[in-house]
């Protein structure tokens with residue numbers, strides 16, 4: 001008889017915590033726990049939210065009649081750790097320490113490993129993280145920025161990009177390790193990665209002013225003008241940071257981070273909204289085009305994923321510009337909960353060894 005593993009998976013986002021219970025690949029329960037600004041503002045740092053988020057996860061599981069003593073493992077979305085290879089990592093002391101300290105900064109996903117560990121350790125079961133945002137498989141040539149003091153970094157939607165890459169490979173009956181893909185995750189942040197034979201050899205740092213602008217982020221900017229703005233005396237460091245991440249992109253131009261609202265504005269005849277939204281598609285297409293040179297033109301498919309990939313018109317703007325490079329596949333939304341589950345299952349089933357964070 002096939003062994004059934006029951007997993008709790010936890011994906012903390014900036015305004016919500018998504019959780020699910022899986023019996024092997026079968027979804028048993030999925031909940032999105034939304035957190036109001038008032039609830040979150042009570043905590044000084046993102047890390048301080050950990051007790052609050054853990055408690056509401058346990059409360060909802062209890063309410064839904066889930067007996068957590070039957071769990072075999074807990075898997076959390078990993079955070080801003082030191083750069084690491086893709087895969088499933090056992091949560092260890094070093095990782096917890098780095099997540100708590102925020103070695104590479106604060107991000108809601110820093111809470112994934114910490115909460116997973118807290119719940120799992122009480123039950124004497126293992127806890128893991130899978131493909132955190134710091135997965136770094138970049139080639140050395142991609143790290144060179146043009147200024148020796150600054151090295152390009154790999155920070156992106158690794159979990160979803162890797163998940164849709166594996167999904168595509170499976171559908172085509174190929175191995176992820178045998179194909180080349182360009183994947184654009186179109187969410188609140190936007191990352192576009194070149195996947196060569198199972199490794200993301202180049203990708204824009206989606207958290208820190210690289211690549212296309214996005215619903216909430218400015219993306220790459222003309223450096224000279226940015227410098228002048230920084231030294232203009234008009235803004236504090238925190239204000240500039242917020243203009244780049246949080247209040248950049250669609251928020252800055254159109255006052256909303258919601259692609260659906262922008263579509264409605266366009267339908268109502270708003271020409272500025274049309275220009276800005278099309279410009280976002282244009283910048284994404286340029287990024288895809290530039291990565292096609294990284295893969296020397298050998299691109300098995302271009303995949304568009306994330307929330308904005310639900311928008312058919314937006315997708316058609318990108319398709320028109322990049323279809324000459326390769327077939328364009330659209331997987332709207334994200335496969336993150338199942339991706340966390342599959343990462344945990346590969347280890348529990350002995351198909352992959354859990355990596356150690358050092």
Ligand SMILES: Nc1ncnc2c1ncn2[C@@H]1O[C@H](COP(=O)(O)OP(=O)(O)OP(=O)(O)O)[C@@H](O)[C@H]1O
Nearest residue numbers: 186187188189215257258259260306307308310311
């Ligand atoms: N049907 C739709 N049409 C247009 N935009 C949409 C649609 N559905 C979702 N979106 C947009 O997708 C974006 C959010 O995408 P997603 O849910 O992938 O991001 P997130 O999880 O909040 O952030 P990230 O993916 O960067 O971690 C928002 O701008 C949202 O308005």
Ligand SMILES: CCCC(=O)O
Nearest residue numbers: 155156157189206207
């Ligand atoms: C950089 C990946 C995650 C995010 O957009 O916050």
